[in-house]
Amino acid sequence: MIIERFYDEKLAQASYLIGCAATGEALIVDPNRDVEQYIDYAERRGLHISKITETHIHADFVSGARELRARTTGTLYLSKEGGPDWQYAYAEDEDAVLVGDGDEFMVGNVKIKVLHTPGHTPEHISFEVTDTAATTEPIGLFTGDFVFVGDVGRPDLLERAAKIEGTMEAGARDLHRSLRSLDAYPDHLQIWPGHGAGSACGKALGAIPSSTLGYERMVNWGFRIETEDVFVTEVLAGQPEPPKYFAEMKRINKVGPRVLGGQRELVRLPETRIPAALEAGAVIVDTRRWEDYSNGHIPGTINIPLDQSFTTWAGWLLPYDRPFHLIVDTTHGKDAVLEAVRDLASIGLDAVDGYFDVQAVDDWPPEDLQRVDEMSAKELREYEGEVTVIDVRGQVEWDAGHLPGAKHIPLGYLMERFGEVPGDTPVILQCLTGARSAIAASLLTAEGYTNVINLWGGYAQWVAIGGEVVRDDAVVTAES
DSSP states (O other): OEEEEEEETTTTEEEEEEEETTTTEEEEESOBSOTHHHHHHHHHTTOEEEEEEOSSOOSSSOBOHHHHHHHSSOEEEEEOOSOGGGSOTTTTTTTOEEEOTTOEEEETTEEEEEEEOOSSSTTOEEEEEEETTTOSSOOEEEEETSEETTEEOOSOHHHHTSOOTTOHHHHHHHHHHHHHTTTTSOTTOEEEESBOTTOTTSSSOOSSSOEEHHHHHHHOHHHHOOOHHHHHHHHHTTOOOOOTHHHHHHHHHHHOOOOOSSOOOOOBOOGGGHHHHHHTTOEEEEOSOHHHHHHSBOTTOEEOOSSTTHHHHHHHHSOSSSOEEEEEOOTTOTHHHHHHHHHHHHTTOOOEEEEEETHHHHHSOGGGOBOOEEEOHHHHHHOOSOOEEEEOSOHHHHHHOBOTTOEEOOGGGSGGGGGGSOSSSOEEEEOSSSHHHHHHHHHHHHHTOOSEEEETTHHHHHHHTTOEEEETTEEEETTO
16 A cells, blocks of 8 residues: 655645555545646556545635546545535536445555544545555544644634534534544544644644544544533634635635646736736735845735745735736746746636736836835834834734734735724734734735834734733733
8 A cells, every 4th residue: 555645835735645556546635736746646656546535625725636637537536425505516527426424435455435524514524544455454544624633623614714604513513523433443543634734724733744543532632522512612712714715715616626737837927017007906916025025116016925825825815806916036947936826726816917027126216116114122112103003913813912002903804904004103013923914014005005114023022022912901011
């Protein structure tokens, strides 16, 4: 038996290949849209992809199952669980095999048994794996968004992200029962989860790639709570805000993602088009580092650095209903352009309408470039004038402590709440370290705000210098 894990750092998402060396067959579990990686690996190992499956209708990335089906001879195996509202709309068109609890299929000598494990979503299934050439006992379980290392899948996304009312508590109770269904399995059962640390599909995911059921029984809080009502309260508490694009991912993955047929080659646009594009209200994303953007950028552009968080904030802030453009630094070749296109495609942002080279910024009249100031925590503490501090962190972070007098507008909602930002005082943007607030500062400057300052070092630096914070409605020093 061959098992290979593929991990996308920006999505914090794991997909897997299960192969049988004896027959050359392979199964892909939870593929993302970058299907070349699975095809290339299978070819190198002398395998052919005969089957493709996924644990559920994903909310945080565009599934690559349909794309992989179009590129190989593989058959789709999709969940039939969850009722009529949770069926794949494209399953019949793709001649998919619908599977449910207790169903089995073979990948060469490897037996795959389907377990219905609802909670995260109603249709969610997991896959029990047995290497029949060696034993009749299962070796492991592909848990998708059911069980993570140190955490369990959140059951509130359907209600909080997709706005499907009344599903949150019911999902939590289903999740508790799904966890209890694993009681009969031995401690040595391997756990191969669908996400790692950094995913918004849970609140405390571990960074270890895999685990065992026995270890999770010891350390995973979800297994240690036996009372259903207590579990419901705990699993719904403290969950981070789900990105707005999660609802769009659910829709795309249910109706069937568009087949790309390969990675798109993005066209370089002439820099002379930038003024007209901005005049027409087009979104232009400068993907350079914040340090470069703040030192001089084309007015009207926003900054989402092409780094580890690019995919997340692109999904929060960029439009799905109209084209947008990028500014990309190609000093060392076009790899950055390819990276950006791949990242955007992974969350369905296919409407990127070409890119401008960073040379456009260099050629812009220097006196017309816009700059954004920064301020240290010490400077803010000693500042005597009137300012408006806007904390762009998430709700859980805000509740744990925030600057006195600060206004809370999470970054993902800033654009729809511009009206709450005053234009008659300096506006200081603040997050934990200064990265999210930098993006926020770019949004405000693009909107026309002229006195915008980023608090570098953010809340962490404020706490480090002993600044006062608000906790539990009381003002205390950071150390207390």
